[in-house]
Amino acid sequence: xxxxxxxxxxxxxxxxxxxxxxxxxxxxxxxxxxxxxxxxxxxxxxxxxxxxxxxxxxxxxxxxxxxxxxxxxxxxxxxxxxxxxxxxxxxxxxxxxxxxxxxxxxxxxxxxxxxxxxxxxxxxxxxxxxxxxxxxxxxxxxxxxxxxxxxxxxxxxxxxxxxxxxxxxxxxxxxxxxxxxxxxxxxxxxxxxxxxxxxxxxxxxxxxxxxxxxxxxxxxxxxxxxxxxxxxxxxxxxxxxxxxxxxxxxxxxxxxxxxxxxxxxxxxxxxxxxxxxxxxxxxxxxxxxxxxxxxxxxxxxxxxxxxxxxxxxxxxxxxxxxxxxxxxxxxxxxxxxxxxxxxxxxxxxxxxx
Amino acid sequence: xxxxxxxxxxxxxxxxxxxxxxxxxxxxxxxxxxxxxxxxxxxxxxxxxxxxxxxxxxxxxxxxxxxxxxxxxxxxxxxxxxxxxxxxxxxxxxxxxxxxxxxxxxxxxxxxxxxxxxxxxxxxxxxxxxxxxxxxxxxxxxxxxxxxxxxxxxxxxxxxxxxxxxxxxxxxxxxxxxxxxxxxxxxxxxxxxxxxxxxxxxxxxxxxxxxxxxxxxxxxxxxxxxxxxxxxxxxxxxxxxxxxxxxxxxxxxxxxxxxxxxxxxxxxxxxxxxxxxxxxxxxxxxxxxxxxxxxxxxxxxxxxxxxxxxxxxxxxxxxxxxxxxxxxxxxxxxxxxxxxxxxxxxxxxxxxx
Numbered sequence: 001x002x003x004x005x006x007x008x009x010x011x012x013x014x015x016x017x018x019x020x021x022x023x024x025x026x027x028x029x030x031x032x033x034x035x036x037x038x039x040x041x042x043x044x045x046x047x048x049x050x051x052x053x054x055x056x057x058x059x060x061x062x063x064x065x066x067x068x069x070x071x072x073x074x075x076x077x078x079x080x081x082x083x084x085x086x087x088x089x090x091x092x093x094x095x096x097x098x099x100x101x102x103x104x105x106x107x108x109x110x111x112x113x114x115x116x117x118x119x120x121x122x123x124x125x126x127x128x129x130x131x132x133x134x135x136x137x138x139x140x141x142x143x144x145x146x147x148x149x150x151x152x153x154x155x156x157x158x159x160x161x162x163x164x165x166x167x168x169x170x171x172x173x174x175x176x177x178x179x180x181x182x183x184x185x186x187x188x189x190x191x192x193x194x195x196x197x198x199x200x201x202x203x204x205x206x207x208x209x210x211x212x213x214x215x216x217x218x219x220x221x222x223x224x225x226x227x228x229x230x231x232x233x234x235x236x237x238x239x240x241x242x243x244x245x246x247x248x249x250x251x252x253x254x255x256x257x258x259x260x261x262x263x264x265x266x267x268x269x270x271x272x273x274x275x276x277x278x279x280x281x282x283x284x285x286x287x288x289x290x291x292x293x294x295x296x297x298x299x300x301x302x303x304x305x306x307x308x309x310x311x312x313x314x315x316x317x318x319x320x321x322x323x324x325x326x327x328x329x330x331x332x333x334x335x336x337x338x339x340x341x342x343x344x345x346x347x348x349x350x351x352x353x
Numbered sequence: 354x355x356x357x358x359x360x361x362x363x364x365x366x367x368x369x370x371x372x373x374x375x376x377x378x379x380x381x382x383x384x385x386x387x388x389x390x391x392x393x394x395x396x397x398x399x400x401x402x403x404x405x406x407x408x409x410x411x412x413x414x415x416x417x418x419x420x421x422x423x424x425x426x427x428x429x430x431x432x433x434x435x436x437x438x439x440x441x442x443x444x445x446x447x448x449x450x451x452x453x454x455x456x457x458x459x460x461x462x463x464x465x466x467x468x469x470x471x472x473x474x475x476x477x478x479x480x481x482x483x484x485x486x487x488x489x490x491x492x493x494x495x496x497x498x499x500x501x502x503x504x505x506x507x508x509x510x511x512x513x514x515x516x517x518x519x520x521x522x523x524x525x526x527x528x529x530x531x532x533x534x535x536x537x538x539x540x541x542x543x544x545x546x547x548x549x550x551x552x553x554x555x556x557x558x559x560x561x562x563x564x565x566x567x568x569x570x571x572x573x574x575x576x577x578x579x580x581x582x583x584x585x586x587x588x589x590x591x592x593x594x595x596x597x598x599x600x601x602x603x604x605x606x607x608x609x610x611x612x613x614x615x616x617x618x619x620x621x622x623x624x625x626x627x628x629x630x631x632x633x634x635x636x637x638x639x640x641x642x643x644x645x646x647x648x649x650x651x652x653x654x655x656x657x658x659x660x661x662x663x664x665x666x667x668x669x670x671x672x673x674x675x676x677x678x679x680x681x682x683x684x685x686x687x688x689x690x691x692x693x694x695x696x697x698x699x700x701x702x703x704x705x706x
Contacts (some may be wrong), residue, residue, distance in 0.1 A: 043406075044410060046411075047577075076399075076401075078398040079401050119489065135480070135493060137695070138489040162690060221601070343493070352468070
């Protein structure tokens with residue numbers, strides 16, 4: 001593993017060359033590191049200067065962004081940054097800033113420098129994931145509890161302080177132990193709409209972590225029957241074994257007086273259901289298109305959507321829902337900050353007229 | 354502004370040279386970019402190769418971490434990455450991975466590559482902040498609503514989709530509009546301990562955003578008197594003007610039948626209070642040491658602490674509290690995931706015996 005520190009400055013005038021020199025001196029004087037210049041590349045938009053350390057293991061890269069007059073300083077080191085705390089990096093930034101101001105002969109703007117947190121490169125598993133709009137979030141994964149590749153996807157379960165255990169499918173956060181209220185309950189419209197599940201029939205399309213199943217079965221007045229159709233047996237086994245708080249004992253039992261878990265393709269299941277008598281059924285998650293012929297008046301289709309930071313995506317989803325149900329359903333949007341997603345997530349509820 | 358993309362691979366054997374070559378070919382073939390090698394540095398821990406693009410504006414950096422056999426590929430570009438989506442970067446990673454496997458002659462491990470989200474360099478304000486344990490969180494700051502430097506600190510207010518308005522002091526997130534429940538109410542022990550504030554006297558040391566003040570004044574049975582002592586006038590004016598949902602109308606009024614906001618140094622205020630008659634007072638936040646002589650039996654001292662991801666810090670804080678109050682107070686710890694902090698935060702309540 002090695003580490004990467006990035007500092008950024010706004011230059012009031014083109015002082016990049018004295019800054020490069022100054023930064024090297026600061027690093028040498030305060031941290032005992034020696035860098036020497038190996039290459040300067042002068043592009044029309046960015047100027048880049050590479051430096052290498054005496055021991056050849058660390059590199060220093062300066063970038064001068066000509067249009068924005070921003071200077072980026074990147075330090076990569078397998079040894080140097082390890083011994084530096086975040087506060088040390090801030091001290092280094094302040095030192096360079098101060099000496100930069102001395103060079104300029106006047107104080108720079110107080111907001112003229114910023115620092116990207118130290119990044120860890122070469123780790124054994126990825127801690128850096130993204131929100132729906134591509135922002136980086138570094139997770140505090142303490143340990144990888146489970147890792148396997150199923151026929152359908154990569155399944156990972158990590159343990160964290162902030163969210164409890166987290167389930168990732170193909171590297172994307174699906175659900176965390178501490179998301180029950182913020183995700184599962186909001187998707188179901190609980191606690192407000194709790195009464196509406198009383199004695200209803202529910203079909204869960206997917207939902208392999210078992211969170212929806214457990215939330216519904218533990219209601220004061222649970223549905224009369226829940227069928228859950230999940231294609232990936234490995235997801236169910238992994239969650240049942242490693243995140244029991246979300247789904248147990250229901251996911252390991254697989255069936256009971258009022259529920260049945262089917263391992264299979266939910267689209268095939270829908271075909272069979274459509275061929276048989278019309279049911280008064282509530283369906284949750286994907287496949288509105290296939291489900292809606294099964295929904296009687298008052299029947300509901302509940303689904304999650306996307307992060308609120310991608311309004312175009314949420315808008316398109318709503319348009320898609322409208323185009324499928326036309327005027328035959330009332331559409332309600334809910335939203336909730338989901339801790340393990342690190343953003344506000346949106347959910348839709350369609351009630352058939 | 355320019356952008357930085359980082360991909361990481363685990364090499365099963367030392368294939369870095371063919372990977373470097375392969376990556377360049379992939380970039381050229383699929384994205385029309387031409388890079389040529391300018392320097393190779395072979396350290397004992399890391400090997401680094403720099404490439405430059407034909408137009409000299411983009412750079413490509415390969416790092417081979419010898420101990421972990423991890424390969425890091427960094428692409429910096431003012432133009433190239435702007436036109437690439439996150440999915441494009443993933444496609445690129447998959448392409449290189451696939452071609453890497455062809456070179457090896459056998460499939461690599463499925464978890465052998467990971468990708469850091471694209472980083473934005475040279476921005477006008479910093480979007481990358483850290484949790485208490487130094488993890489990077491990229492905030493979705495839509496606009497900077499307020500920026501000023503007071504005598505005591507830098508004050509920033511940003512607008513976001515996920516958290517509403519956020520107050521930063523010296524670049525550190527202090528409070529967001531949507532944190533009222535997760536931060537202010539947990540600090541106060543609400544709603545469970547609401548009854549305990551009824552007709553009590555409360556002293557708020559600091560609390561410039563006015564969140565605590567408003568939460569207490571809007572209780573069904575509010576305290577009989579609240580004194581708030583805040584040193585930074587500029588923080589109060591900024592919050593009153595730009596985050597009214599947190600503190601209004603109380604912060605602009607500054608006084609009422611049962612509250613009084615004092616601009617000043619809370620330590621001086623405590624000295625005066627200590628010199629006068631002993632009060633039955635509840636004090637919130639810092640300065641237990643100075644406050645405790647003012648606390649009668651049953652009086653409480655409430656304070657926030659640190660993130661749960663730094664257990665040593667939380668442990669030291671608790672030890673410090675114990676050493677001050679000895680056996681004369683009962684200490685209770687509470688914790689809560691604070692959305693705008695992106696982590697679980699801890700709070701302490703001390704009740705004088």
